[in-house]
Amino acid sequence: MIEVQNLTKYYKDFCAVNRISMTIRKGEILGLLGPNGAGKTTTLRMLTGYLRPSSGTIKVNELHMPEDVLKIKSLIGYLPESAPLYHNMLVYDYLDYVARIKGISDKETRYDRLLRLSELCGLSAIMDKPIADLSKGLKQRAGLAHAMMSDPEILILDEPTSGLDPNQIVEIRDIIKRIGKEKTIVFSTHILSEAEATCDRIAIINNGRVVADDTTLNLKKRVQENSLIRISLRGADPEKALALLKTIDSRLEVTLVDPVEENLVSFEIRSSGDQDFRSDIYLKIKETDWIILQLAKESQALEKIFRELTREVA
Amino acid sequence: MKQIKTIAVKEFKDYFISPIAYIVISLFLIVTGWFFFSTFFIFDRADLRDFFSLLPLIFSFIIPAVTMRLFSEEKNVGSYETLLTMPVSFTDIALGKFLAATMFTAAMLIPTLSYPLFISLIGEVDIGPVIGGYIGAVFLAAAYCSLGIFASSLTRNQIVAFIIGTALCFTLTILDKLLFFMPTSILPVIEFLGAGSHFATISKGIVDSRDILYFVSVVFISIFSTHIVMHEKN
The missing domain is CATH 3.40.50.300 (P-loop containing nucleotide triphosphate hydrolases)
Incomplete structure (x- = not known):
């Protein structure tokens, strides 16, 4: 055309x-x-x-x-x-x-x-x-x-x-x-x-x-998927939850963030590589008596390409 | 052809949507009316000669005010871009705008037809020079409109367009009055270039093909220059 x-x-x-x-x-x-x-x-x-x-x-x-x-x-x-x-x-x-x-x-x-x-x-x-x-x-x-x-x-x-x-x-x-x-x-x-x-x-x-x-x-x-998983738990102790999540895989980078709602504990989990860790996280949490209220994966692929390709000007 | 008409009609209507038309027409009628009738009864002659001899000078200020917005405003607002990306050629645009301005000046002359009517009540009017004068006035208006449009195509600032337009029209108007400054060898050329002598012949009621050709040439050269400017500016 x-x-x-x-x-x-x-x-x-x-x-x-x-x-x-x-x-x-x-x-x-x-x-x-x-x-x-x-x-x-x-x-x-x-x-x-x-x-x-x-x-x-x-x-x-x-x-x-x-x-x-x-x-x-x-x-x-x-x-x-x-x-x-x-x-x-x-x-x-x-x-x-x-x-x-x-x-x-x-x-x-x-x-x-x-x-x-x-x-x-x-x-x-x-x-x-x-x-x-x-x-x-x-x-x-x-x-x-x-x-x-x-x-x-x-x-x-x-x-x-x-x-x-x-x-x-x-x-x-x-x-x-x-x-x-x-x-x-x-x-x-x-x-x-x-x-x-x-x-x-x-x-x-x-x-x-x-x-x-x-x-x-x-x-x-x-770009290699650089994914970000957000998870929010109810009834969890922040310290314990952090420790537990870290045991899932050594490649995970877990940080405690401000909870989205009151009485919740929220984490951001970053992973490199294209493996999806959501099921592992779910199984791990299932062993406890905490309740998962949110478990979502965000892909940042496009944003990353855009920033990499246009960085010189910024 | 159709597109020239569409653009011309649109631009012509535009004049009457905004207050410009009414202001310019009133100004024109006040100025011509005052200058003409202030001496009319002193000379005690039932003709329009003084009115027509005023026209080139008045036109060289009024017409650039009429044409200044035609391109400058579009460039300033940005609608020039929408216009140029529609399927119309540069020539269609320039000619459409030129026709609109000329029609507008012709419309401006219509109320002045009351002058010969009025004079015919108080004396014998020789109708030939009057008709010739109005034909000449339209040709003169066309020539000055084309110059004004050329000036407008040069800049996005309406005031600059007005000044350039006035300078161009004024030069043509006074050229044959500056003859005594010129070397004798180029006198006929300079006289031919000035608008005054050509307009004077027509307004005496003598329609000479050389004078018509002169005005048509001014229009052609100005519109062609406008076309070149439009082409070069993008």
Whole structure:
């Protein structure tokens, strides 16, 4: 669907994007993940034809940039960061204008399209409000409707959830997932859990280079599982419990932490290697009269990769 | 073609959504009305010659105020990015905005049609120079609008765009009044470059293809320069 070869962008002497190559397949949700200033926005802007690359090639559906830039632009729906729309227009007027520009000239079709999008993006109640009066989340949704106006095959979203409150983030993510079933979506974020929750594939960018590009599952497998087990016990003596847990295996690193609830004793147990110790812990505790209220394993694989790969900047 | 129309209509409507349109139109009518009628009864001539001779000077301040926001505001707000990533060419955008500004200036001239109506009540008006004058005014407005748009495409700051636009339009306006500073060998060239003499011929009621060509050339060069600026800036 999208093929990028050795894409490079210089701003004067500063190299924002350095020889990025990647292929984005049809129907994929790709997350561009990276710290601030890594080159995510620049990369997306070049994909949409807004910025001209200093060198390198972009191919979308066998169309070449920049010769077929207008055709490529009509295949892509783009939502820039913080959704810059015309503030003085009403939502309806704005979306109608976008529909006209995107070539939906028939009045009936345009009306149907606006109706469908306003439902999909939850805009029905605010179609008659000026864009300037919208909250950030609503503006973002109006921007999303703008991007999806021509029912494009590819959606490019630049930090679609930045600056939103948790409820709005979940809403936008749901919309992305819903659209992602049929469309190819590329979106950028600097929030790891977001990429993990929504993407099929993650490309981590740092200092203008792709430092990792793989499916979310594979990326997790790449680092040796460094797991963290949390356990909370009722009716246990902290000292005794600590001693008991330490006898399970010498590779375990057990620390007493502040209990999550009153009258509980909580521990964090770290283990290296991919062996799962949860059953051993359970069997050991079973021999006593303590009650296990929590026994959970957290994987920190992605976070670890992200931090390792992007450490130099921090 | 359709997209040029869509953009032009949108920009034209935009003028009337914000207070800019009303402020600029009032200002224009007050200034022209005052300058024209303050001497009208002294000269005691039933024509619009003084009104038209004022226009280039007034336009060179009013029109940059009309055009300054067309690109600068979009760049400042960031909507320039949304606009450029839609399937429209640079030329469509520049032409659409240019047409909107020209239509707006033409709309601004409509209330002044009451001047010839009013004068015809108190004296015989020669209709030829009036029609010629309005045609010339639209051509002049088009030329200055295109210059203003070029100025606006250069910067994201509206005030800077206004100043550059005024400087460009003002230069064209006064060029043929500075002729006595110039060496005689290049006099005809400089006179041809200035907007004043071309506008003066049309507003006398003489439609000469050379004058039309002059205004069309100014528009073409400015829009083409705008296109180049848009292309180079990304």
